[in-house]
Amino acid sequence: MAFGFTTDENNVFGQSVQESGTYNVKILDSSEAKTSSTGSEMAVFDYEVIDGEYQGGKVRYDNMVWKDGTAEEAERSTKNFNNMAIAAGAKSGVQFSSLAQYVKSMIGKTINIKVEWQTSDYTGKTNLTVRAKTHIDSDGSKPDGITRDMFEAKNSSPNAQAPSSNAFASKQPEQTGFNPFAGQSANNGEIDISADDLPF
Template structure:
């Protein structure tokens, strides 16, 4: 009896390779402290439908700054409204807010951020909206190369062919190249 059958559609680590508008579920909302001693929530989203169903948009940080309460309130309020919180709901702490949004569904707009201090470019949430009845809509803009604007960096070229050997891990002559841009750290 076999243990399992390999299925490339049933894997962890599925990513999102295009900017656009996505219907998502918050799958992780974790509270951390910044170097300025402000609390922030690191949020991971999972796409609910379309081409990138199951793909994740990770490490989106939302900071509560005690030095800028007006903008902090607007930042957190925008997400609260998008996930369906009612007017008048009172939030007592960043941790309470993180717990309340975990598992909620909404629609987000994402685009490619500026390169980080290591030159890596990742998707960044630019807008939060109530969950749309329309399907997710990638816009075709793939990850740009920080050095020359190449939108296809990090996307594998070619495709693997089925292995004819009885050993599913035997070298089929095809290589798999994983770019540093595909690793989140």
């Protein structure tokens, strides 16, 4: 086939999500089970937008930490992980026996996520952070019009200088909830679970 194509601004590498809002996403196979800096089990999810203006854009580093030091922490963790499983299509009664099994079960599933801008205390950079998860929205993804620049302008004091990250934002996928002290991957990043072991 001879060379030839028509340019398309939506068909480029590094497509990124430029607005907060709610997005229908697929859970990517780069998601993994890890250990947090405090030694807790932690799932780190990466997503790809599957429809709308930002289709193909990535939302990365949604850290979900399993805490069970107190009854309240255990209940909150259970609700958090259960919420995502139900959003991904699990029915009542599905049992998960390990975090690795849970993460592998989620890969390839589709959910709807709500993302908001947040400025990191560690890096000073503003990125999208996942705030809620639910079932796919049949009406499609809904960006809310709030860009990083708008958020930084509204949330910086008159004397504060917002971090300059526009060049990064236009060329790279978004990072969300990134914690540079997050610890190491469990099993060196490999999740050794067969398809027969997946509960749904």
